[in-house]
Amino acid sequence: MPPELKPLQPDFVDGENNRVILDAAYALHGRIDLGESVRAILERHGDSTLLLPMSARSGGGGIFQVTPPTGSTVVGLSIEPSASPSPTLAEDADVTALALDDIVICPARDWIYAGAAVSLDQLNQALAELVGPGYRVLGADLTSYAYAQVGATFMTGGMGPQRRYFSDSVTAAALYDGERTRRLEGEELADHAATYGWTGIVQAVCCRYSRLPSNEVAFVLPVDSEPGFLAALLERLAPWCFLDGSDGEVVNRQGDSDMILGIEHVTLESMEPMLAQGTDNTASRRAAELAAKCRAAGCDGLVFVNGCTEGDADAFLMSLLDDGSEDCPTIAGIDLEHSEVFRDPEEMRALREGIPFAARTQAPRGKYVFKGHTDATVRLDPEHTGDQALSLWRINREYVESLAAYFENTPGVDGQVLVYGHMNPWGVDPHNRLTLASNSRDAFDHAMAFARECTHQYYRGLDRLCRQGGAWLVGGEKGACSEREILAAFDSQSTAPAALVRKFERQRRVIRAARRQFNWRALPPYGDACA
Ligand SMILES: Cc1cc2nc3c(=O)[nH]c(=O)nc-3n(C[C@H](O)[C@H](O)[C@H](O)COP(=O)(O)OP(=O)(O)OC[C@H]3O[C@@H](n4cnc5c(N)ncnc54)[C@H](O)[C@@H]3O)c2cc1C
Structure with a gap:
């Protein structure tokens, strides 16, 4: 050895x-x-x-x-992660020659090379240290950024509140395919993205980076989960959410650099697993305070908004107001009395991320247990954000209400749907977290079949919304794992979203051509493994 x-x-x-x-x-x-x-x-x-x-x-x-x-x-x-990689600057680098913990930055090209062991956080930290504050790889903002590694995240198709695939920022990768290490780029690179290591081991990646404004803005608003309410909020914030980086500098739709990078929604119900942990840590205590503010505002949820600006954070916030001259300032009609601005964006991030973490790691009691979530991201049309968001949230409400009614009327099944998701109109994904538990195999199987049909109806509803024009069903944040479930919602490939079918066919081709050593785990219809 x-x-x-x-x-x-x-x-x-x-x-x-x-x-x-x-x-x-x-x-x-x-x-x-x-x-x-x-x-x-x-x-x-x-x-x-x-x-x-x-x-x-x-x-x-x-x-x-x-x-x-x-x-x-x-x-x-x-x-294995590296506690302290040592980034260096260079003219260029060979992606196939990188060690697992190397970081090489090429400022002349706006490229950063990183070995597969480097975490998303280490990637952006290296840019901040060696190139300057504000330089970041788009899409490296997964909630798990502190530990999720770059090689793996190219392979999972992961995305965070920005709703941009990290793999879209990858311009080249080195893949060990069981025989040799190959350089992937262009279409071949895209074909391997989000395929879960079913084609080999990513040894290193090269990512394009961008300069974003260096002053972070973070605030939370109480919201009502009524579709009309959420749609009005998205319509108001949309001009700062659709970004264009084609000329090197990233700008919003109005051509200036103030931008919103994430709009994350949690319902009061989805905060309960975290609140149940007690208030003996800062995040739980802050969550309890925000929940109280939310109730005082007569709302049933919160949205955490984060963005960045070259100017002053307060001036950016003022620009979002419906009417800056009013005594009671509002954003999309939401009275800001119960909102909160975080002077430390890290504090808001910890809170925003602690809520889903507590929800996803709940331990439901029962002999048979299922944990999962809906996973489909829809990019709204910047010209019709309000109308499309309204339809999308109505489709989502139908999904949640069908399951809630089923759980209420089905003895022997303990089920719950917690809504906490991504509302950035660049990629909306309500991310309904479903937990099912039962001691009866029959009851569990029946509940699973019902939940699956609801999920499929939900995906078909999203597809119908997109076919009406303007919106785009981008895919899931779990790459092939989410998209196989989206595709299963349709009778045949001819009725499924065409772009997803094309992506699936390209991925399946490289997975089937890969070595058995790696593709043995590929789930149907990509491969023939048993989950
Ligand atoms: C608290 C929490 C928050 C999360 N938040 C998000 C989120 O916001 N968005 C999101 O999309 N996901 C999220 N995830 C899921 C997860 O963090 C992502 O999928 C992430 O990309 C996985 O990175 P990892 O390093 O943990 O990979 P692993 O979990 O170790 O591996 C993931 C997959 O990639 C394969 N793989 C790993 N390394 C390589 C490699 N070098 N080459 C080839 N294949 C490889 C593995 O076989 C596996 O199939 C979250 C998870 C947790 C626990």
């Missing part, structure tokens, strides 16, 4: 607290030779060994829980 290849405990829990047990696992660090390591593993565990790339293991959706073929050996290859 190469000395850098260290054995690891072969069991772990994923981002949704699911336990995963492998036959063996090894840690990969720094300047390791992937080809040599894999050859050594095959020598020790047998030529037919199946491989499982792992990074921070925060991926959800049961992605690590695929059942291997009987009698096979599964070995995890863990791309």
Whole structure:
């Protein structure tokens, strides 16, 4: 075994607290030779060994829980994080020659190269330190940015509040395909994005970066979950949400640099798992205060808005007001009396991220348990944001109400839909988190079938909305894993959203052509694995 290849405990829990047990696992660090390591593993565990790339293991959706073929050996290859990578500046770099923890910035090209072990946070920190504040890779804002790694996030199709795929900022990648390390770019690169490591191991990526205004703005507004209310808010904020970076500088639709990068919605109900933890930490205490403000405003939810400006944060906020001269200032009719501006955007981020974290890691009681969420992002038309947001939230309400009625009338099933999602009109995804538990197999199966049909109806509703013109069903934030579920909602490929079908066909082609060592985990219809 190469000395850098260290054995690891072969069991772990994923981002949704699911336990995963492998036959063996090894840690990969720094300047390791992937080809040599894999050859050594095959020598020790047998030529037919199946491989499982792992990074921070925060991926959800049961992605690590695929059942291997009987009698096979599964070995995890863990791309270990580096506590302190040392970024350097250069004219250019070779993506296939990077170590797992290298960071090389090429300011003349606005490119940053990073080994697969680098986290999204380390990527942006390196830019802030070596290029300047405000320089960032678009789409590197996943809620899990502190630990999610760049190689993995190219492979998950992840996106954060900006609702931009991180993989869209990747201009080249080095992929170890079981035989050699190849440079991917152009269409071939796009075909491998969001395919979950089913085609190989990403060794490094090259990303395009942009300059964003350096003053962050963060505030929270109480909202009502009525579709009309949410639609009016999105229409008001839309001019700052649709961004254009084609000329290097990123600007909003009005051509200036004030911008909104995220509008995250939580309902009071979805805050309950966090509030139930008590108020012995700052985030829970702040959540309790905001929940109280929300109730005082007669609302049932909050939206966390974050953006950035070259000017003064207060001036940016003033520009969002319906009418700056009023005594009681409002945004989309929302009285700002119960709003709150965060002088420290990190504090708001911690709160905004703590709420979904508590909700997704709840441990429902029951012999049979399901945890998941709807996952489809719709980009609204900047000219018709209000109308389209209204239709979208009506479709969403139908989904939530159908399931709520089912749970209320079905004894033996403990079910819940928590609405906390992404409202940025550049990519709206209400992200309804569904938790189901039952001690009866029959009741559980029945509830699962009902929930699946509701989800499919929801996806078909979104597709109908997009077909009316202007809006675009972009896909899911779990890449192939979300899109296989969206495609399953349609009778045939001819009735499914055409752009998603094309993406699926391209991905399936590279997955099917990949080595068995990697594509054994590919879920149907991309491959033939059993979840
Ligand atoms: C609290 C929390 C918040 C989250 N927030 C978001 C969010 O805002 N948006 C979002 O989209 N997701 C989110 N996620 C899910 C998850 O963080 C993302 O999917 C992220 O991209 C996974 O990164 P990771 O390093 O943990 O990868 P892992 O979970 O280790 O791996 C994910 C997948 O990629 C494969 N893989 C890992 N490394 C490589 C590699 N080097 N080469 C090839 N394949 C590889 C794995 O086999 C697996 O299929 C969240 C998860 C948690 C726990």
